[in-house]
Amino acid sequence: MSVVKVGLLGLGVVGGGVWKVLQSNDSEIARRAGRRIEVTAVAVRDVDKARRLVGDRARIVQDGMEVVRDPDIDIVVELVGGDTLARQWVLEAIEQGKHVVTANKALLAKHGNEIFAAAHRKGVMVTYEAAVAGGIPIIKAIREGLTANRIQWLAGIINGTTNFILSEMRTRSLTFDAALADAQRLGYAEADPTFDIEGVDAAHKLTLLASLAFGIPVQFDKAHIEGISRLAQEDIGHAERLGYRIKLLGITKRGADGIELRVHPTLVPSQCLLANVEGAMNAVLVNGDVVGPTLYYGQGAGELPTASAVVADLVDVTRLAAAEPEHRVPYLAFQQDAMVDIPILPIKDVHSSFYVRLRVEDRPGVLADLSRILADCDISIGSMFQEPYGVDQADIIFLSHDASEGAVDRAMDIIRTLPFVKSDLTRLRVENLP
Amino acid sequence: MSVVKVGLLGLGVVGGGVWKVLQSNDSEIARRAGRRIEVTAVAVRDVDKARRLVGDRARIVQDGMEVVRDPDIDIVVELVGGDTLARQWVLEAIEQGKHVVTANKALLAKHGNEIFAAAHRKGVMVTYEAAVAGGIPIIKAIREGLTANRIQWLAGIINGTTNFILSEMRTRSLTFDAALADAQRLGYAEADPTFDIEGVDAAHKLTLLASLAFGIPVQFDKAHIEGISRLAQEDIGHAERLGYRIKLLGITKRGADGIELRVHPTLVPSQCLLANVEGAMNAVLVNGDVVGPTLYYGQGAGELPTASAVVADLVDVTRLAAAEPEHRVPYLAFQQDAMVDIPILPIKDVHSSFYVRLRVEDRPGVLADLSRILADCDISIGSMFQEPYGVDQADIIFLSHDASEGAVDRAMDIIRTLPFVKSDLTRLRVENLP
Numbered sequence: 001m002s003v004v005k006v007g008l009l010g011l012g013v014v015g016g017g018v019w020k021v022l023q024s025n026d027s028e029i030a031r032r033a034g035r036r037i038e039v040t041a042v043a044v045r046d047v048d049k050a051r052r053l054v055g056d057r058a059r060i061v062q063d064g065m066e067v068v069r070d071p072d073i074d075i076v077v078e079l080v081g082g083d084t085l086a087r088q089w090v091l092e093a094i095e096q097g098k099h100v101v102t103a104n105k106a107l108l109a110k111h112g113n114e115i116f117a118a119a120h121r122k123g124v125m126v127t128y129e130a131a132v133a134g135g136i137p138i139i140k141a142i143r144e145g146l147t148a149n150r151i152q153w154l155a156g157i158i159n160g161t162t163n164f165i166l167s168e169m170r171t172r173s174l175t176f177d178a179a180l181a182d183a184q185r186l187g188y189a190e191a192d193p194t195f196d197i198e199g200v201d202a203a204h205k206l207t208l209l210a211s212l213a214f215g216i217p218v219q220f221d222k223a224h225i226e227g228i229s230r231l232a233q234e235d236i237g238h239a240e241r242l243g244y245r246i247k248l249l250g251i252t253k254r255g256a257d258g259i260e261l262r263v264h265p266t267l268v269p270s271q272c273l274l275a276n277v278e279g280a281m282n283a284v285l286v287n288g289d290v291v292g293p294t295l296y297y298g299q300g301a302g303e304l305p306t307a308s309a310v311v312a313d314l315v316d317v318t319r320l321a322a323a324e325p326e327h328r329v330p331y332l333a334f335q336q337d338a339m340v341d342i343p344i345l346p347i348k349d350v351h352s353s354f355y356v357r358l359r360v361e362d363r364p365g366v367l368a369d370l371s372r373i374l375a376d377c378d379i380s381i382g383s384m385f386q387e388p389y390g391v392d393q394a395d396i397i398f399l400s401h402d403a404s405e406g407a408v409d410r411a412m413d414i415i416r417t418l419p420f421v422k423s424d425l426t427r428l429r430v431e432n433l434p
Numbered sequence: 435m436s437v438v439k440v441g442l443l444g445l446g447v448v449g450g451g452v453w454k455v456l457q458s459n460d461s462e463i464a465r466r467a468g469r470r471i472e473v474t475a476v477a478v479r480d481v482d483k484a485r486r487l488v489g490d491r492a493r494i495v496q497d498g499m500e501v502v503r504d505p506d507i508d509i510v511v512e513l514v515g516g517d518t519l520a521r522q523w524v525l526e527a528i529e530q531g532k533h534v535v536t537a538n539k540a541l542l543a544k545h546g547n548e549i550f551a552a553a554h555r556k557g558v559m560v561t562y563e564a565a566v567a568g569g570i571p572i573i574k575a576i577r578e579g580l581t582a583n584r585i586q587w588l589a590g591i592i593n594g595t596t597n598f599i600l601s602e603m604r605t606r607s608l609t610f611d612a613a614l615a616d617a618q619r620l621g622y623a624e625a626d627p628t629f630d631i632e633g634v635d636a637a638h639k640l641t642l643l644a645s646l647a648f649g650i651p652v653q654f655d656k657a658h659i660e661g662i663s664r665l666a667q668e669d670i671g672h673a674e675r676l677g678y679r680i681k682l683l684g685i686t687k688r689g690a691d692g693i694e695l696r697v698h699p700t701l702v703p704s705q706c707l708l709a710n711v712e713g714a715m716n717a718v719l720v721n722g723d724v725v726g727p728t729l730y731y732g733q734g735a736g737e738l739p740t741a742s743a744v745v746a747d748l749v750d751v752t753r754l755a756a757a758e759p760e761h762r763v764p765y766l767a768f769q770q771d772a773m774v775d776i777p778i779l780p781i782k783d784v785h786s787s788f789y790v791r792l793r794v795e796d797r798p799g800v801l802a803d804l805s806r807i808l809a810d811c812d813i814s815i816g817s818m819f820q821e822p823y824g825v826d827q828a829d830i831i832f833l834s835h836d837a838s839e840g841a842v843d844r845a846m847d848i849i850r851t852l853p854f855v856k857s858d859l860t861r862l863r864v865e866n867l868p
Contacts, residue, residue: 021582021724025583025584028583029581029582030772031649031769031772032581032649032764032768032769032772033581033761034760034761034764034769129579134725135725136725136728137574137575137578137579140574140575140578140579141571141730144571144574144578144750145563145574146571146742147463147466147746147749148455148459148463148741148742148743148745148746149459150459150462215466273707273710273711276705276707276710283729288569288742289459290459290741290742290745291569291570291732291733291739291742292569292732292733292738292739293732294569294570294571294731294733295717295730296730296731297707297728297729297730297731298726298727298728299726299727299728304724304726305724305726307582307724308580308582308583308722308724309582309725311581311582311724312578312579312580312581312582315578315581315582316578319754319757319761319762319763320757321761322757322758323753323754326468327467327468327469327753327755327756328753333466334465335465338464338465
């Protein structure tokens with residue numbers, strides 16, 4: 001049985017996980033792959049720390065370029081993160097004719113087109129199952145499991161940190177700040193949580209999923225991104241009363257005029273499966289024209305779940321190494337020469353239902369005025385309720401039917417200026433998912 | 435771009451679906467596969483009917499052997515069902531060096547070992563994504579997405595008919611007979627529903643999932659099978675009161691002494707995702723040692739969802755046709771020479787929690803006697819409640835902690851003979867799934 005030789009760039013949480021899994025499940029993996037998969041070289045900053053884990057079972061160096069240019073290495077696994085060194089090393093590995101496995105969503109969301117084009121020229125594979133939704137084989141499902149389908153849309157909980165925070169806010173009635181502090185204490189959020197809570201990490205992943213679903217180039221810069229840091233506790237309660245839960249979703253849809261690509265807090269029906277994905281778990285709902293809705297659920301982060309995806313990629317690459325490059329599984333699910341450049345819609349052209357909350361003076365005529373403005377802007381109301389606030393004010397909460405962002409912008413601009421409106425307007429999107 | 439030529443055996447519901455999808459999504463599929471996939475020959479009983487769908491775009495014959503032996507055909511798709519003609523044709527297709535795609539779970543659950551061995555000798559692929567859970571790419575997930583894992587157990591709702599019936603029984607408080615009649619009227623159950631409601635169809639599928647998970651030969655004859663036809667409406671209500679829902683699950687687990695392989699109605703916690711899979715939908719929960727629990731959900735049957743899986747297999751086979759046979763994705767996830775023969779445990783050696791209901795005389799000492807017998811048989815009780823029945827009887831419902839089937843058998847045999855016991859004993863298994 002021949003051995004596949006792997007060079008590992010990075011031996012942090014995920015890199016360490018990959019090393020451990022390749023040791024502990026060595027024979028189970030070889031029983032499946034038909035070959036042993038062996039890490040023969042590791043590039044790390046801290047050689048001594050790496051030595052304690054790896055012993056003398058692999059060569060340990062500090063410069064990634066040494067691993068990438070090692071003629072003995074078949075596959076380079078990039079787990080250093082960031083997009084400077086990672087980009088240089090990945091491009092050089094490709095140039096050296098090596099296959100690449102990476103978990104780096106930021107790198108691919110920003111430089112994927114360049115990297116895949118280079119790999120295509122050299123006839124090597126670049127796989128990245130671990131870059132989206134950790135251990136869930138969602139990329140494989142879209143890229144290979146649903147190849148019969150015109151994919152119409154997908155919506156996913158693809159950031160565990162924010163889902164954990166939202167679960168805490170709902171089940172324990174915590175404010176955002178308190179839930180974030182909890183998440184940090186428990187290791188679900190980093191000291192600087194900006195990337196997660198502002199939706200940037202989810203948007204990196206969504207960018208890749210959209211390309212896989214529709215066969216378009218990666219276009220992170222066109223994603224509309226809103227995080228959860230300004231979400232008020234009371235909106236979670238109001239949503240629940242209306243039969244919804246609030247989740248940070250990545251949503252991408254193909255319409256007649258273009259593709260929607262957006263990350264934002266979203267009201268979803270309480271009984272749908274995505275609404276019931278709690279804690280740090282991830283799930284992606286994919287709708288194909290042939291198969292209908294399918295859902296994929298599991299741990300979206302962490303040492304071992306992420307390592308599970310990296311190692312699965314190693315097995316895949318091992319299997320397809322000898323296949324004809326032009327018929328291998330394509331980088332973004334579609335053959336490189338079959339990519340299309342469907343435009344990404346600006347957010348103002350996106351349609352959805354809306355949840356709106358505002359505080360008003362509690363006097364006759366207020367509802368009539370509001371309703372008139374909404375109707376004039378072509379927005380119709382699905383449900384509405386009012387809650388007294390103090391002695392002479394009230395909170396009004398309503399759900400609209402389908403409306404364009406542009407129309408809602410216009411209505412909000414008018415409403416904001418009305419003399420009886422006593423608060424800023426809170427506005428969230430609603431998706432009536434199956 | 436070269437064309438892959440497919441011979442289709444059967445043009446019923448699924449065969450017709452495959453034909454339609456290959457026509458309607460022709461270019462989307464070619465954009466992914468890098469080749470056009472074309473049905474060039476069809477074998478059907480009713481040639482005239484087939485002609486109306488296919489026109490003159492494919493050769494139509496009555497004898498499957500003609501298709502199977504057609505030297506122009508690259509891949510044979512078997513969709514006739516049953517295991518007589520289907521077996522002969524599949525074996526002959528393999529003998530002719532053709533790759534085979536099938537949706538036939540009965541064929542593979544019973545003759546899979548023979549078929550895969552023949553295919554291995556000839557170096558051809560046999561794929562069957564459509565055989566389990568329709569359009570959900572569950573076989574791909576286990577076989578390729580989770581290759582890093584020692585899979586520990588899986589549990590699935592893999593028969594839509596029974597899940598539809600159970601959903602109706604719960605949400606509309608119907609009896610089994612009424613719910614079955616509904617299912618038949620709506621096309622979710624066949625005129626003779628035996629295979630579905632008695633768990634045989636689910637056991638065919640579970641047999642394949644167990645082999646994929648553990649790398650063991652298919653052993654349908656060793657599966658323990660109980661259906662839902664004797665399930666009483668009242669147990670659904672009692673289960674709900676205890677925080678559970680009843681689902682027909684296929685469960686397979688790897689333990690120290692062997693593998694559990696069982697299909698039966700099962701109480702699962704109401705808040706777990708599997709409990710919330712309603713109607714004719716399917717879902718499979720897979721637990722790997724590295725990735726933890728992952729879940730896969732979607733439509734498990736029907737013309738188009740099943741066709742989605744068949745066509746995905748066609749794309750896969752197209753891609754791997756030129757790969758080295760010994761490193762292609764193995765038939766049952768593990769290389770043919772790496773299969774192991776771990777024993778399947780007889781049901782009496784299986785452990786789980788139990789739900790038990792019985793009617794007793796309502797008089798002092800009854801609970802004490804019952805508790806003593808259970809304790810003597812090494813069964814401890816998790817929760818129990820009692821409901822008066824008439825003036826002098828009561829229904830007792832209890833959940834046990836983990837116990838062996840053998841111990842529960844012994845306890846039930848004793849309890850059945852007690853003078854104060856006024857009914858037969860209802861006994862269901864409980865799985866505290868995540």
